[in-house]
Amino acid sequence: MSRKYFGTDGVRGLVGQYPITPAFAMKLAWAAGKVLAKQGNSRVLIGKDPRISGYMLESAMEAGFLSAGIDVAFLGPMPTPAVAYLTRTFRGEAGVVISASHNPYHDNGIKFFSSEGTKLxxxxxxxxxxxxxxxxxCVPSEQLGKATRISDAAGRYIECCKGTFSRDFNLRGLRIVLDCANGAxxxxxxxxxxxxxxxVITIFNAPNGTNINQGCGATDLAALQEKVIEVRADFGIAFDGDGDRVMMVDSDGTKIDGDVILYILANHWKNKGISFGGVVGTQMANIGLELALKTRGIEFARSKVGDRYVVEMLKEKGWKLGGENSGHILSLDHSTTGDGIVAALQVLQVLAETKQTLSQARSGMTLMPQVLVNVRFSGRTQPLESESVINVAGEVEAELAGRGRVLLRKSGTEPLIRVMVEGEDQDQVQALAQRIADEVARVDALG
Incomplete structure (x- = not known):
């Protein structure tokens, strides 16, 4: 049975348009409350990122939960992984994050965590x-839920993050630029x-409700790269709007994406003899990661796109490390969900233990040229089922002659068709990806 509202990461869309409306948010909270109450549960924690619509949706969800007899504890602006962590530590039956992650401020979304801090x-x-x-x-008045606020939520999460970094090391002597994406x-x-x-030199850490992810953060590294070079930092770290993704840049501004981070961690753990099973990437993972891990004798598997599917495969295989090239890093010994701060600290732990620079730690892995073109579509058509799109994609695969790959998929969080082409030559890959993207756009325009 297919899901009607939930995508790969909760419910997401344009604020003011169904389903991201106050009425829907209230009804969703009520529905979730009915399921929780049925299981004998009574309290949820609600966190959000700083986008302006969070106030509206938070209030709507409060009303929905309280009417179902569920208590609510507010966390205020907090990263998604913090909500997962605090849901566990406060013994909440569920956690709610009001966020559209890396999307612009005019979007928002709602996602849930279980009592164990995992996606539902x-x-x-x-x-x-x-x-x-x-x-x-609505339940009778005497059964209505109550609302409270957890005032020390930020401090608790800060200590949680610091606790994942070994007490045998510190970060003294390092100059780091942090890009907080004007987010959580x-x-x-x-x-x-x-x-x-x-x-620490911090940039984009003054959210005003509308500047989240705007020309900054894990999806736009240009400002971070420029700042790292300007202040001669050792490296830079960028988070997305809700803090579950991380990207890094080394001292000369070179991008270090999620695939490279996975390699750095897996390679180091292999050298130390730490048991982690293997690495789970997604269909989007660069083939360079797969080849580098194979050279080191580390198993690799691909899941569907979405950190929830990475977690599912990790648990299925009994492995501990996985993630996406977009910066979702899952280290199940340290967190139950993607956590940008914790993932960055694990990379810094490698640098501290090996006395390497970020550039040195990533040596041994070469990324293949990979181009991703996002094509916004109307939703009235199904471009991926079009015979002409299928034919063009087939022509591109034939031209790559077995030395590259094509992946077409519909985004689970935005009205986009994602066209990915990977191969040995950057210019060729760019041209081939654009050829497919143009055909997708043409088919959608025809309606």
Whole structure:
């Protein structure tokens, strides 16, 4: 049975348009409350990123949960992984994050965590959706939920992050530029790295409700690269709007994406004899990661795109490390979900132990040229099922002659068709990806 509202990472869309409306948010919270109450549970934690619509959706969800008899504890602006962590530590039955992650401020979304700090499984999401078709009611007054605020949430999460970094090392002597994307890490990431001893230069840490992810963060590294070079930093770290992704740049501004981070961690753990099984990437993972891990004798597997699917495959295989090239890094010994701050600290742990620079730590891995073109589509058509799109993609694969690959998929979070082409020559790959993207756009325009 397919899900009607939940995508790969909760419910997401343009604020003010269905389903990201106050009425829908209230009904969704009520439906989730009915499922939780049915299981004998009574409290959820709600966090959000700093985008302006979070206030509206937070209030709507409060009303929905309280009407279902569920208590609510507010965390305020907090990274997604912080909500997962605090849900566990406060013994909440569920955690809610109001965020559209890396999307612009005019989008927003709602995602849930279980009491264990993991994404809800499909069965629970489907049960919540089934309640959305029922008429909303309200429990008797004496059974209504109550709302409280957890005032020390940020401090608790800061200590959690610091606790993942070995006490045998510190960050003294390092100059780091942090790009907080004007998002949820703005008040927690700088103290984490400063208190561990680093000299921290922070950029884009003044959210105003509308500047989240705007020309900054993990999806736009240009400003970070420029700043790292300008202040002669050892490296830079960029988070996305809700703090579950991380990208890095080395001292000369070279991009270090999620695939490279996975290689750095896996290679170091292999050298130390740490048991982690293997590495799970996604269909988007660069083939250079797969080849580099194979050279080191490290198993590699691909899951569907989405950190929830990476986690599912990790648990299925009993492995500990996985992620996406977009910067979601899953280290199950340290966090139950993608955590940008914790992932960055694990890379810094490698540098501290090996006394290497970031450039030296990534040596041994060469990324193949990979181009991703996003094509916005109307939703009225199914371009991926079009015979002409299929034919053009086939022509491109034939031209790559077995020395590259093509991946077409629909985004689970935005109205986009993602066209990815990978091969040995950058110019060729760029041209081939654009050829497919143009055909996708043409088919959609024809309606």
């Amino acid at each position: 499984n499909d069965e629970i999401e489907l049960e919540i959706e089934s309640w959305m078709d029922k008429e909303m009611d 890490t703005y008040h927690v990431a700088p103290p984490v790295f400063t208190e561990l001893g680093a000299e």
